[in-house]
Amino acid sequence: MTVTRIEEINNKKVRVFIDNEFAFVLYKGELRLYGIKEGEEIGGSEYSEIVESVLPKRAKLRCMNLLKVRAYTEKQLRDKLSQGGYTEQLIDVAIEYVKSYGYIDDRAYAEDYITYHMENKSRKRMEFDLYRKGIDRRLVGEILDGMQEDGEAPDEISLAKKILIKKNYDPEIATNKEKQKMSAYLYRKGFDMDIIRSVLSLDISSI
Numbered sequence: 001m002t003v004t005r006i007e008e009i010n011n012k013k014v015r016v017f018i019d020n021e022f023a024f025v026l027y028k029g030e031l032r033l034y035g036i037k038e039g040e041e042i043g044g045s046e047y048s049e050i051v052e053s054v055l056p057k058r059a060k061l062r063c064m065n066l067l068k069v070r071a072y073t074e075k076q077l078r079d080k081l082s083q084g085g086y087t088e089q090l091i092d093v094a095i096e097y098v099k100s101y102g103y104i105d106d107r108a109y110a111e112d113y114i115t116y117h118m119e120n121k122s123r124k125r126m127e128f129d130l131y132r133k134g135i136d137r138r139l140v141g142e143i144l145d146g147m148q149e150d151g152e153a154p155d156e157i158s159l160a161k162k163i164l165i166k167k168n169y170d171p172e173i174a175t176n177k178e179k180q181k182m183s184a185y186l187y188r189k190g191f192d193m194d195i196i197r198s199v200l201s202l203d204i205s206s207i
Contacts (some may be wrong), residue, residue: 006038025085059094124190127203160199
């Protein structure tokens, strides 16, 4: 195994390429510690220690430090680690580690997100936002359907009407242009056209 390139990331870290393929990110001090130099061979024992011990521990610690600050979905953590130069194999190891301790739970994350935002976001908007965070659409649908059955889901007509009140929309004096503008706004917020048509024509002063 030949170190074909060492690419500086910043004043502390470098990317190491072995046999013309990206291998890992190391601190500059670790280059000296393991005697890694461009154009020279890397010893098997040094390579094994780096990829089997040093980097897995670092990836796990990175996950733990991120989770100390706030909750993350699995996808968000994977993206963070990828941005940090960790390989897919190392990312898998770190994710399985935090999962084993229950530190990431996409269902719990989705449930908390929905509970917090259900008073100001439509169902479709929450589904879209959670999908972007890496939550499976089927899981989100299952949670929302369960809330609907339990009578805990938000009333989307009331929610849309509250939004219009905040926007100072008055159906009695609104022009066609204003109605079209408000209709487009609610549609971008994720409301169905049936709901939009209802709230744009009803008296929204009583909710």
